[in-house]
Amino acid sequence: MSQPAREIEPIFFELLGRIITRWAFAETLLNEFLAFLLKADHGLTYVVTSNVSGSTVADWIRTIFKIYAAGDEAAITTINDLLNQIDDVRGQRNRLAHGVWATHASGPGTVAVQTINWQRTEIVKIELVTTADLNDLLDEIGEIIGKLRALGTTLGFLNRPN
Numbered sequence: 001m002s003q004p005a006r007e008i009e010p011i012f013f014e015l016l017g018r019i020i021t022r023w024a025f026a027e028t029l030l031n032e033f034l035a036f037l038l039k040a041d042h043g044l045t046y047v048v049t050s051n052v053s054g055s056t057v058a059d060w061i062r063t064i065f066k067i068y069a070a071g072d073e074a075a076i077t078t079i080n081d082l083l084n085q086i087d088d089v090r091g092q093r094n095r096l097a098h099g100v101w102a103t104h105a106s107g108p109g110t111v112a113v114q115t116i117n118w119q120r121t122e123i124v125k126i127e128l129v130t131t132a133d134l135n136d137l138l139d140e141i142g143e144i145i146g147k148l149r150a151l152g153t154t155l156g157f158l159n160r161p162n
Contacts, residue, residue: 006103012111015134016096022141023093029148029158030057030086036157037064054090058083082147089140096129096137 034057035045049057062083069075099113114126152158 006108008101008103008111009109011131012101012129012134015131015138019093019134019137019141020097022138022145023090026086026141026145026148027054027057029145029152030054030061032152032157033148033155034061034064036152036155037061037068055087058086079151082144082151085140086144089137089144092137093141095127096134099127 031045031049032042034040034049035042038045062080065079066076069079095115096113099115102112102114110128110130112126113129114124116124149158
């Protein structure tokens with residue numbers, strides 16, 4: 001007779017919730033950056049970006065920033081590096097938020113997260129995730145938020161009048 005599946009430990013739900021809410025804040029800062037570059041109404045920018053993927057928003061920023069900072073290759077490289085980091089972390093966050101979590105293939109302190117992606121060689125993939133992995137991702141999201149806040153302060157898109 002097989003053993004009943006063990007419950008996912010509550011700390012995993014807490015950390016996943018923190019990842020999702022912190023990521024939402026990072027995306028808000030990214031949308032503020034886009035509105036700034038477009039010289040657009042921030043509210044209307046949110047209407048436009050609410051139905052497109054985060055990678056699309058990042059691609060728009062890449063394109064528009066090249067125009068904004070024409071000739072300043074160092075600034076363009078810095079923004080592209082930040083957007084590449086954001087793309088990587090978004091993928092990690094999405095795998096956790098949209099994957100299927102289970103404990104049957106993992107031991108205490110870990111969960112198995114199954115994802116399906118038709119565009120990769122291994123279409124169905126199961127990754128073991130620990131609380132340390134989730135904390136590392138939270139740290140990386142915090143780093144991104146810090147960089148976006150610093151950028152917003154420097155460029156002025158976080159200092160706009162209400």
